[in-house]
Amino acid sequence: MSEYPRLLQTVLDTTDPRRLAEFYRRLLGLAYRPGDEPPADGAPEEPDWLVLRSPDGTNRLAFQLVDRLPRTTWPSHDVPMQAHLDLTVPDTGELARQRRRAEELGAELLLDRSDDPEEPLFVFADPSGHPFCVFVSAAP
Known part of the structure; x- marks a missing residue:
């Protein structure tokens, strides 16, 4: 048993999980967790949670559906970025x-x-x- 918890993945909120997952999949060369891939037949979908993994199978990023997401105003701090x-x-x-x-x-x-x-x-x-x-x- 470990003395510390293990960081599993970083989760990003989004109003469009597939679009954001595709962006990071292509940018970082990641792959979907089995079962999270886009439908092969192109059928419409509305996923509320998707996970991307590195080639060795380690979870890296997850994408969680939210109803709304105020866009940061960075570098102004009216709506801070909170994380990046x-x-x-x-x-x-x-x-x-x-x-x-x-x-x-x-x-x-x-x-x-x-x-x-x-x-x-x-x-x-x-x-x-x-x-x-x-x-x-x-x-x-």
Whole structure:
């Protein structure tokens, strides 16, 4: 028995679980938990909970249906972000490539600090409005 609880996954609220799950599935190269995949026949669906896993089967992100989700006003604090995801890349070339990918997948650029010599980064909003950062980091 462990002395500490284990973090299973990070859960994001959304008014459209499939759309947000698809965004992160494609952005991060994740896969659906068995049974959470979109219907093969394209039938309409309204999932209220979906889980994405890494290739080794570890849960990473889950998406929970909510009726409404006020969009953060960051960098203003009228509606704070409360939490965000940090994603890292090894260099500025990859940072630029990931910016293009994120925007093609539906992310909105909120801040461009790619010229920062100490920590080049972009801050985006995902399709549900959750902020996330992509930055150059040498940390593992």
